[in-house]
Amino acid sequence: MAATDDRQGGAEVLETIVVAVDSSPQHAAILDAAAELAIATGAAVHVVTVADASCEAGMALNRSCTGVFTSLGREVDxxxxxxxxxxxxxxxxxxxxxxxxxVSERIVDLAVELRAGLIVVGHRHLGWMQRIFENSVGRDLLEHAPCNVLIVKEGADAG
Structure with a gap:
């Protein structure tokens, strides 16, 4: 994952950061946290956005959603x-x-591919009803990520 730097007495050096963002207002705080770490460590930054396959599958079942995928592509861009x-x-x-x-699987796949030393994601509080229907990306990453995970809390200062 991360290389060892003899100048720091064998301490791990952060070389690659994967930053996962979406169109939520929290993306600024996530990017600012990653930027601070990248500046401090000189790590390369990879930004990823993942379109949730389950949402796409649901929309694909509805034939009246012409243009939805084009719209999603523009949003991702x-x-x-x-x-x-x-x-x-x-x-x-x-x-x-x-x-x-x-989402969590694709982020993990990218982190493995890039040999990332850190994944930075956001966190939003899900109520009990939302937890029934929505998966916690942060929880999944904590369980499956090949490296450390920094979770930026909702409402964190975006500077």
Missing amino acids: DVLRAACQRLSDKGISCRTHAMSGL
Whole structure:
């Protein structure tokens, strides 16, 4: 995962950060947290947005949703473009990844592929009813990620 740096007495060096964002207002706080770490460590930043396959499957069943997938594609492009701009404003370059599938699985797959040392995601509080119908990406990542996971809480300052 992370390389060992002899200059720091064998301490782990953070080389790659995977940052997962969506169109929620919290994305700014997630990007700012990742930027702070990238600046401090010199790590490469990869920003990913994952279109949830279960949502896509549900929409695909409804034939009256013409243009929905084109709209989703534009939203993903907009999210990634805005993320890169926010990071660029802080002097950080990034690579972007637009994926679809089960969100936590795709984030883990990317982290494994990139040999990431950290995944940064957001957290939003789900009520008991939402928990019945929605999966917790953060919880899944904590269980399956190949590296550390930083969860930025909802309402965190976006600077």
